[in-house]
Amino acid sequence: MASSFPSRFVDQKTGTIEKFQTMRERVTGEFLPEAGHVGILAVKLAVLAPFVGGLVVAAPVVAVAWFGARWGAAKVIDLVHEKLLLEHKKGDFIEFDFTKADDVAAFSARYGDRHAQFAQDYAAMTKLAGLPQPPKVFIIDQFFKKGGTSKLGGLVSDFMAGTTSRPNGKDPVIMLGKGALNELTAGELRAVVAHEMTHLNLQHPAKGVRWQGRMPVNALINVALVGAALLGPLPLLPVLGFVAVTNVAGRALKAIQSRHHEKLCDRGAALITGGTGDLTTALEKIKHSMLKMQRIETEYAYRSKGLEPPEQKEAGAVKRFFVATHPANEVRSSLLQQFEKKYPAWCEKQRGYFSNAFNKAAARPDGGNAAPLPANANTRGANRWQLAA
Numbered sequence: 001m002a003s004s005f006p007s008r009f010v011d012q013k014t015g016t017i018e019k020f021q022t023m024r025e026r027v028t029g030e031f032l033p034e035a036g037h038v039g040i041l042a043v044k045l046a047v048l049a050p051f052v053g054g055l056v057v058a059a060p061v062v063a064v065a066w067f068g069a070r071w072g073a074a075k076v077i078d079l080v081h082e083k084l085l086l087e088h089k090k091g092d093f094i095e096f097d098f099t100k101a102d103d104v105a106a107f108s109a110r111y112g113d114r115h116a117q118f119a120q121d122y123a124a125m126t127k128l129a130g131l132p133q134p135p136k137v138f139i140i141d142q143f144f145k146k147g148g149t150s151k152l153g154g155l156v157s158d159f160m161a162g163t164t165s166r167p168n169g170k171d172p173v174i175m176l177g178k179g180a181l182n183e184l185t186a187g188e189l190r191a192v193v194a195h196e197m198t199h200l201n202l203q204h205p206a207k208g209v210r211w212q213g214r215m216p217v218n219a220l221i222n223v224a225l226v227g228a229a230l231l232g233p234l235p236l237l238p239v240l241g242f243v244a245v246t247n248v249a250g251r252a253l254k255a256i257q258s259r260h261h262e263k264l265c266d267r268g269a270a271l272i273t274g275g276t277g278d279l280t281t282a283l284e285k286i287k288h289s290m291l292k293m294q295r296i297e298t299e300y301a302y303r304s305k306g307l308e309p310p311e312q313k314e315a316g317a318v319k320r321f322f323v324a325t326h327p328a329n330e331v332r333s334s335l336l337q338q339f340e341k342k343y344p345a346w347c348e349k350q351r352g353y354f355s356n357a358f359n360k361a362a363a364r365p366d367g368g369n370a371a372p373l374p375a376n377a378n379t380r381g382a383n384r385w386q387l388a389a
């Protein structure tokens with residue numbers, strides 16, 4: 001982890017040094033879910049082994065499949081990333097590289113009205129997040145296509161905020177929906193971007209490859225288990241039950257790890273920007289827009305088939321435990337509030353940092369922007385800033 005990321009920070013009240021991530025969190029959030037998933041595969045393999053020539057035969061096959069699958073998953077993700085980097089520039093998103101003055105100017109011309117200071121904030125956050133280079137920014141500029149979904153399907157939407165990289169962590173990008181830019185205040189957008197930058201700093205996209213690499217191995221063992229049941233030695237119903245239960249357990253472990261990552265990245269956003277309240281309001285806005293989009297997409301899907309769309313409900317707590325990749329907004333908001341309460345001086349200092357940077361930039365003759373802006377753009381930005389902070 002790069003040293004500039006506040007992985008350790010001083011609590012100004014008590015003077016104690018706090019760690020970004022405790023050992024306990026590392027164990028419960030990272031190691032145990034991963035070990036649990038590997039354990040599940042090992043148990044399945046042990047059940048299967050006697051019927052495919054014993055562990056001596058099964059284990060090497062699985063080992064080869066394991067490494068092959070991980071290699072394959074990395075290759076696929078790399079290719080998808082390559083495609084993302086190369087092919088969708090014109091249609092689906094606009095690419096901004098804030099190391100280039102032209103791109104900063106282009107961004108200002110397009111979105112400077114609402115986010116006059118974004119390019120400068122972005123550079124500062126890159127440093128605070130401990131990233132070696134500012135990740136490219138992809139603005140998803142296409143609103144709904146006819147079916148309610150964007151061209152890239154449900155993955156990319158008008159209100160998305162996400163990040164991805166190559167499996168080795170190279171060529172990171174941060175993706176933002178045009179809707180997010182339109183709806184979020186400067187402070188909210190900063191908090192959201194700082195959250196995404198923390199994902200990159202902690203190499204979450206790269207870590208995901210490890211998990212994805214185990215999925216085909218799991219599928220292979222499942223097929224072998226069902227095959228062994230159909231062809232004789234194993235009882236079919238218990239095998240089907242076993243496969244289902246272990247799959248659900250694996251999914252739950254992945255969801256637990258994912259939610260842990262989200263909590264860490266929320267904390268990262270609070271550490272980088274001090275915007276605990278900003279992140280909370282941003283999450284609410286994003287949730288509402290996502291739900292709205294979901295509703296539109298589902299309604300379209302049903303009505304296009306001449307069916308009446310069903311009433312849409314939020315998932316209950318039990319279902320959420322097994323599948324939710326993000327903690328509920330209430331949980332995230334309460335954690336952020338706790339953070340603010342525990343480290344008020346830190347949050348204040350970080351917010352002040354961006355506020356000062358903004359005022360300095362606004363005081364410069366060019367208003368802090370390389371590109372010409374509407375005459376009143378900076379003033380409007382400043383007012384919003386005060387609202388956001």
Ligand SMILES: [Zn+2]
Pocket residue numbers: 195196199261262265
């Ligand atoms: Zn996240």
